[in-house]
Amino acid sequence: MPVVRDGRARDGRARDGAREGRPRPVGDRGAPAPDAGRAGARRRRAAEGRKRRARIVGGLAVIALVVLVGAAGVWAFSAFRGGPEPAADFAGPGGATVVVAVQPGDTAEQIAGEMADKGVTASSAAFYEAALQNSAITAVQPGYYRLQEGLPAADAVATLVDPAARVGQIQIAEGRQLHDTTDVNTGAVRKGIYTLISEASCAVGDGVPCVTYQQLDEAGAGDPAELGVADWARDAVSRVPDRDRQLEGLIAAGTWNVDPSASPAEMIRQLVTESAELYESTGLLETGANSGLDPYQVLVAASLIERESLPQDFAKVARVILNRLAIGQKLEFDSTVNYALDTTEVATTDVDRGTVTPWNTYASEGLPATPICSPGVGAVQAAENPEPGNWLYFVTINAQGDTLFTDNYQTHLDNIQKVEGGFLDSGR
Template sequence: MPPRTPPPRNQPPRHARQAPPEPPPARRPPVRHPQARDHGLDLFDDRTQRPARPRRPRQIPPDESPTEILAPVEDDYYEDDYYAEDDFEGFEDGYADDERAEPEYIGAGDDDEPPRKRARTKKKRSKPLRWLIALTVLGLIAGGAWVGISAIFGYDDYPGTGDSDVVIEIGQGDSTNAIGTALKNAGVVASSKAFVKASADNSNVLSLQPGYYVVKTHMSGSAAVAKLTQPESRVGVLQVRAGTQLDDITQPDGTVTPGVFSLLSKASCADLNGQSTCVQTGDLRKLAGTADLAGMGVPAWAADIAAKSTDPRRIEGLIAPGVYDVKPGWSAQDLLGYVLKSSATKIQAAGIGASTSAQGQDPYHLLVIASLIEREGVNQDFEKIARVIYNRLGKNMRLQLDSTVNYLLDKPVVTTTDADRARPDPYNTYVNSGLPPTPIGSPSANAIQAALQPADGDWVFFVKCEKNGLSCFATTQAEHQQNIALARQRGAF
């Protein structure tokens, strides 16, 4: 059996202890210090102890000694705020010794140190570790912030205005970031951010149109912005107006209105590092007469008919009005194939497809009729002109349209001479019945719609009778002659 721990100082052995005398009635019973009760500390110790919240006393095993033991005084009303210096008065006269409860046994070793003090010591020992962790975290945050700042604000940029010419494409709806990426991929700028940052100072970047642009490799962001926003930097623009035919037209004053072949040749031109990229009109015309049209994107309903001829005019009307972006450097096959394929989409969107029919006409001949409507009048009269054509075809009357006579003559005027009207060519509707073999120009979507849905009426004549291009319509020859006289009075022709 291990030796018993000796009693605390100033206390007699348990077997010699006597019951304390009855305390004076007027004296307040002393309150035992919580730490003394919990840890067996000597209340006469000079060390200052912070009062702690009282705890429920541990149960002391019953002593086998016959000596009477006084139970400790319990008072639940005492809280931290109630402890004061007066509560500890009288402990020095020995009375407190008689009144205090049975002391607890105090073990040797580290447990002699109060828990609060041990926690405080542990906390002090952990401060260097906490500082080390804090500094490490701050270092990581600072490093991450630097990386983030570099990612946001830092970027590579070339210093010069560029080296060699290169063509880049801006797509429909491309943002500034997308344009910068395209420039970076083409080797124009060192980073897309170099272009984006430089674009912030030039609002013209926001008005860049889709298409092809000539820039240079190894340009600074600001130099790339300046180059792109110059009008001459955009190349490969092909604009086909409604009514334009494949070949050029010579105007009465001697000027030349370029046809589709000439427009396409001009759009293919760019000067890249001293080399021209132009495709000649002769190469385009030759290809138009010999190429596999279906393989170049022409719809089957048109390719089957056009393939029967080797005349370059067989693709007339199959190039729809609109704006096309062609890349300088493409071959004649690439150029013509791209325009024909894109036009097929436009024509179908206008209303003519493989299964389209109207007034007893198939898709290809509806396209021919639409081209006649386009060349014979203005938009306000399109439906009426369509009705005249259908009425004449229904009556097996020759169309007698001056526009068809002038087509092979490459003349822009509507009127013709007797000699012109007597020329025996397949497009002369004064000589030949029915429709010409091909369209005579590029019909607009409005002309196509008029061919599909003509106006109601029994007119079989019309003549331009207003200077603004409007026509007068008649059902008889007599009415038609009156309209001709009126047009002359008004100076319409």
């Protein structure tokens, strides 16, 4: 039977019972005639049959879709686990200590892979399933963590999210030096960067030996290129007269994560490389337009600024350095004298200042042979963009850091008389 659309058959003819203008047969009260009624009933039964079949087919299609989606989810999870069987897991207790790295941007799946690779868990899927049950996993920060081999997955997750598991984090304050220094007046030892690295490596415990201060000192005297020294510093570093000090200033102040299970050279290389990236982010490579110094010289100047002044005076001290270099006047900074002596003191003695070293700016013109500490970003930025001015002299007159600047030597001598309470007296 043709499909009807808008009162016309698909073949262009009129509806059944109305072809050629003939009237449609009707029975009593306008009902269809008997023959037409039977035909209509057959058509209605056929239509109802088609509707029932459509509903059955549609229902089966929905069921099939649900089954398909469910099967896809099971397949995806099973694929991550490695199969339909329960994920392999250790019964515990744990064994030897290992260090696990969490990299920036790692997902739970990636951490799970690291756990399995290090033998902490029997499978990545076991750790992943356990991580889904512990909301604290979302707070884990990039860094290095101490765990044990052979842990049940739930225990591995609980250990990872415990702050006590974190190791290898080093905080280097502005003005810190590579080596330990001793305060002249109190005898207190200020830990150097190598000591801080050593202590961070010793925090791991059994199974991971400490890296010693001596090992780091020896590694730091190695080939600058192998230690990650950037191209812009390599030539100057290769000419440093004391190899033990060649990396001074190249490990920046800040908070760093190092792998405590790495070798001494690997730790140093990581810190030197990441520090170079930090320094370069300040515009170090383009700084010559403002300071007239090359990048390594900027770092040297920044270290002097860090040791000689407080942040509010950084840019002024930077200008004093540049003004003196421009006219060939010695810098005469006590901090450079102390650096060569491995001691810390605001003041120095006549003997100290008269001792010629590659760092003593009383004895030689120009910048010292290396930075004398690790400068902070603020000091580096001040060296890159010194404050305009004609100052040649400055003196800090008290422990609060109040500093007086001038371009006149007599005024400078007068300012020295304002120093409070023996602040500049030497303890030697």
